[in-house]
Amino acid sequence: MESLKMCAEALTQLRCRAPRVHCITNNAAAAYSANVLLAVGATPSLSLAEQEIGDFVSTADALLINIGTMDAERDRAIELALGVAQKESKPWVLDPVMVDRSAFRLKQAKRLLDVGPDVIRGNSTEIDALATAVGASGPAGLAKCTGATVVQTGVTDIVCRHGEAVTIQNGHPLMSRVTAVGCAGGALVAAFLALQHGAFSAAWEATLTLDVAGEVAGSEARGPGSLQFGLLDALSGLDVDQFAALARIQWLDQEATRTLGGLKPGDSV
Amino acid sequence: MESLKMCAEALTQLRCRAPRVHCITNNAAAAYSANVLLAVGATPSLSLAEQEIGDFVSTADALLINIGTMDAERDRAIELALGVAQKESKPWVLDPVMVDRSAFRLKQAKRLLDVGPDVIRGNSTEIDALATAVGASGPAGLAKCTGATVVQTGVTDIVCRHGEAVTIQNGHPLMSRVTAVGCAGGALVAAFLALQHGAFSAAWEATLTLDVAGEVAGSEARGPGSLQFGLLDALSGLDVDQFAALARIQWLDQEATRTLGGLKPGDSV
Amino acid sequence: MESLKMCAEALTQLRCRAPRVHCITNNAAAAYSANVLLAVGATPSLSLAEQEIGDFVSTADALLINIGTMDAERDRAIELALGVAQKESKPWVLDPVMVDRSAFRLKQAKRLLDVGPDVIRGNSTEIDALATAVGASGPAGLAKCTGATVVQTGVTDIVCRHGEAVTIQNGHPLMSRVTAVGCAGGALVAAFLALQHGAFSAAWEATLTLDVAGEVAGSEARGPGSLQFGLLDALSGLDVDQFAALARIQWLDQEATRTLGGLKPGDSV
Numbered sequence: 001m002e003s004l005k006m007c008a009e010a011l012t013q014l015r016c017r018a019p020r021v022h023c024i025t026n027n028a029a030a031a032y033s034a035n036v037l038l039a040v041g042a043t044p045s046l047s048l049a050e051q052e053i054g055d056f057v058s059t060a061d062a063l064l065i066n067i068g069t070m071d072a073e074r075d076r077a078i079e080l081a082l083g084v085a086q087k088e089s090k091p092w093v094l095d096p097v098m099v100d101r102s103a104f105r106l107k108q109a110k111r112l113l114d115v116g117p118d119v120i121r122g123n124s125t126e127i128d129a130l131a132t133a134v135g136a137s138g139p140a141g142l143a144k145c146t147g148a149t150v151v152q153t154g155v156t157d158i159v160c161r162h163g164e165a166v167t168i169q170n171g172h173p174l175m176s177r178v179t180a181v182g183c184a185g186g187a188l189v190a191a192f193l194a195l196q197h198g199a200f201s202a203a204w205e206a207t208l209t210l211d212v213a214g215e216v217a218g219s220e221a222r223g224p225g226s227l228q229f230g231l232l233d234a235l236s237g238l239d240v241d242q243f244a245a246l247a248r249i250q251w252l253d254q255e256a257t258r259t260l261g262g263l264k265p266g267d268s269v
Numbered sequence: 270m271e272s273l274k275m276c277a278e279a280l281t282q283l284r285c286r287a288p289r290v291h292c293i294t295n296n297a298a299a300a301y302s303a304n305v306l307l308a309v310g311a312t313p314s315l316s317l318a319e320q321e322i323g324d325f326v327s328t329a330d331a332l333l334i335n336i337g338t339m340d341a342e343r344d345r346a347i348e349l350a351l352g353v354a355q356k357e358s359k360p361w362v363l364d365p366v367m368v369d370r371s372a373f374r375l376k377q378a379k380r381l382l383d384v385g386p387d388v389i390r391g392n393s394t395e396i397d398a399l400a401t402a403v404g405a406s407g408p409a410g411l412a413k414c415t416g417a418t419v420v421q422t423g424v425t426d427i428v429c430r431h432g433e434a435v436t437i438q439n440g441h442p443l444m445s446r447v448t449a450v451g452c453a454g455g456a457l458v459a460a461f462l463a464l465q466h467g468a469f470s471a472a473w474e475a476t477l478t479l480d481v482a483g484e485v486a487g488s489e490a491r492g493p494g495s496l497q498f499g500l501l502d503a504l505s506g507l508d509v510d511q512f513a514a515l516a517r518i519q520w521l522d523q524e525a526t527r528t529l530g531g532l533k534p535g536d537s538v
Numbered sequence: 539m540e541s542l543k544m545c546a547e548a549l550t551q552l553r554c555r556a557p558r559v560h561c562i563t564n565n566a567a568a569a570y571s572a573n574v575l576l577a578v579g580a581t582p583s584l585s586l587a588e589q590e591i592g593d594f595v596s597t598a599d600a601l602l603i604n605i606g607t608m609d610a611e612r613d614r615a616i617e618l619a620l621g622v623a624q625k626e627s628k629p630w631v632l633d634p635v636m637v638d639r640s641a642f643r644l645k646q647a648k649r650l651l652d653v654g655p656d657v658i659r660g661n662s663t664e665i666d667a668l669a670t671a672v673g674a675s676g677p678a679g680l681a682k683c684t685g686a687t688v689v690q691t692g693v694t695d696i697v698c699r700h701g702e703a704v705t706i707q708n709g710h711p712l713m714s715r716v717t718a719v720g721c722a723g724g725a726l727v728a729a730f731l732a733l734q735h736g737a738f739s740a741a742w743e744a745t746l747t748l749d750v751a752g753e754v755a756g757s758e759a760r761g762p763g764s765l766q767f768g769l770l771d772a773l774s775g776l777d778v779d780q781f782a783a784l785a786r787i788q789w790l791d792q793e794a795t796r797t798l799g800g801l802k803p804g805d806s807v
Contacts, residue, residue, distance in 0.1 A: 027565050030565050030566040031565075031566040031567070031569060031570065031717055031718060034566050034717035034718075035716060035717050035762065035763075035766070038714075038715045038716065038717055038762060039715065039761065039762050039763070044717065045636065045639065046564065046565070046566050046606075046607055047606075047607055047608065047636075047640075048607060048609060049607070049608040049609050049642065051608070051640075051642040052608065052639075052640035052641075052642040052643055055639060055640035055641065055642070056639060056640060059639060073609055073610075228763070229763030229764055229766060229767055230763055230764075231763065232761055232762045232763030232766070233759075233760045233761025233762065233763040233764055234761070235761075236715065236761040236762050236763075237760075237761055
């Protein structure tokens with residue numbers, strides 16, 4: 001319960017402080033990601049122009065890099081944005097969308113891993129592809145190998161860093177039937193990162209927030225269309241009572257956390 | 270009724286098999302097209318990057334090419350995607366958006382016609398511009414001349430190939446008041462094409478599916494906003510009973526089909 | 539009341555004449571801007587391709603230039619579009635999105651000011667940055683210095699040109715929690731400009747229309763998601779009775795208008 005209060009408190013902070021989150025994301029996800037950020041009180045920006053991306057990252061509180069659509073302009077934008085983020089210690093999230101679908105994408109994702117994201121967020125296929133690429137296994141392996149916090153989404157979401165892990169069993173099946181919900185989840189992690197209270201806390205709080213809001217919205221939705229906007233409504237009104245009533249989050253002990261390293265995609269925890 | 274069962278069965282197949290549909294489409298339509306595909310159970314992808322579009326098309330089951338926004342990147346993406354689609358016999362749909370508004374666009378659409386789309390889908394102004402450009406007249410003329418199945422949307426939708434045609438009188442006026450509904454209709458045809466049961470069947474089934482879902486959503490909508498998400502809800506829940514209750518589809522005999530060649534834009538059938 | 543009838547009449551004209559509005563806008567705003575235009579009866583187009591943008595602007599009735607995302611392609615598109623707009627006297631709107639966030643953006647916005655937009659629309663931070671850049675102060679100063687009509691959005695919206703101003707106190711707090719509502723507001727001004735009854739009338743009518751529709755939608759919304767689609771529903775159904783019941787618009791006298799020049803961002807009028 002203490003942790004749920006912390007999560008609700010983080011949401012309150014977002015609404016008060018309206019941190020700026022710069023998103024380099026795919027075209028299909030840009031608008032919905034911006035709307036998710038606005039729904040929790042954050043301030044999104046989306047520019048990719050090489051002449052100004054430095055200014056935007058420099059005045060932002062956190063950065064999202066989502067590789068859902070790649071092109072020369074985004075390549076350059078990512079390079080410049082990460083240069084500034086590293087220099088000015090801005091926290092950032094990597095969302096390796098569909099990294100399993102092309103060799104080119106996997107190569108790029110690996111290069112981004114080398115820069116050191118604070119959080120990596122993907123589904124089990126994506127996390128597995130990335131883990132394999134760095135010679136590790138499962139989300140805990142990837143976390144250990146990269147030093148990042150890893151969020152692996154699925155029926156059960158897993159959030160782990162070296163030696164620590166939680167599982168979250170909230171959400172709704174319709175969430176995977178709306179494009180950009182996952183991508184917006186990465187943007188949400190960036191918003192929580194902007195609060196500067198640690199990557200692991202930011203990652204599980206953002207994940208729990210999205211999942212509980214999705215569960216609230218899903219319980220009233222008639223289909224993916226109403227889930228899409230209902231999720232925004234739910235996010236904007238989420239409070240500690242809803243967390244208390246709905247959250248199914250579990251902290252794993254060291255032993256259980258260690259076994260995450262060997263989890264296969266699709267395994268339940 | 271037999272044909273309506275076939276259509277419902279195709280929808281069931283989409284939900285079970287989740288075929289991959291790669292969409293090269295315009296920026297304004299990307300998210301909604303992805304959501305329409307997800308609503309019927311298909312798996313969308315949208316990459317335009319020349320380094321990986323081959324991989325995406327190669328692992329996709331069907332391809333959509335929508336020329337709603339054109340640029341150098343899309344030009345190159347289309348060229349590469351069609352190269353793979355031809356080599357690996359992937360079915361594809363051409364949506365010649367606003368081909369009547371610019372000479373450049375018409376020239377590009379003609380070049381795409383030469384590659385041989387399985388289905389061409391447009392409104393009567395677009396189909397007429399394309400038919401005229403190849404020296405034909407109306408949707409049946411365009412179908413005969415290109416060998417493609419042609420879907421001409423309007424108050425009455427016409428789906429025809431050489432010697433065969435159906436008309437569909439479903440839908441709702443609000444559908445034309447929401448951007449990307451037409452573009453998403455092209456993506457939907459690609460999803461049905463992915464089932465590999467013939468271009469003509471795919472085209473009328475997809476058209477009927479969109480129209481009936483639009484009619485269901487339109488009957489409850491308070492305006493274009495609620496139509497937009499209601500259409501996604503309706504698509505995700507559509508069943509054979511709704512087809513049976515609502516479908517107004519008519520198979521034309523040879524004589525009537527032949528006269529389609531001479532239809533002018535706006536003519537009713 | 540007479541002016542509210544004029545505003546309702548302008549909306550009727552939009553629905554009857556369906557003017558074409560070409561939008562050069564940012565990726566996150568493209569779809570929603572198109573939907574707002576469709577909701578009031580206008581016909582949007584969004585192409586950025588240098589080979590055809592001239593054709594699109596030439597056959598359009600008004601033009602929007604929104605600098606929310608900038609890149610080389612948009613730079614070139616803007617240059618070509620404004621060339622045609624000037625030559626053919628097409629009215630156009632400038633939306634200097636986040637012009638305060640980067641020096642590059644401010645430089646571009648200043649160059650666009652030199653071409654002479656009919657209307658400039660931004661929030662108080664943006665208008666202030668632009669006014670300062672041309673050595674003026676506040677919306678009235680910017681209007682006087684540029685000859686444009688200026689719309690400054692906020693809790694109270696201000697619409698002014700040299701020697702004339704109105705304030706509008708409609709709208710809903712949720713409107714600023716949905717991405718692209720502001721950007722779509724710029725597109726709406728362009729739609730009203732297309733009616734060719736003067737930039738000042740177009741600017742306040744469009745602003746009042748968006749604000750009243752937002753207020754109608756906001757009163758029923760459960761959060762930003764339902765505001766987003768409810769605004770489209772409200773726009774499509776807006777009538778003179780709603781304007782009469784809700785509009786809080788005030789014409790300022792010369793003295794009050796003059797003081798606008800010295801307003802600081804955030805000042806109420």
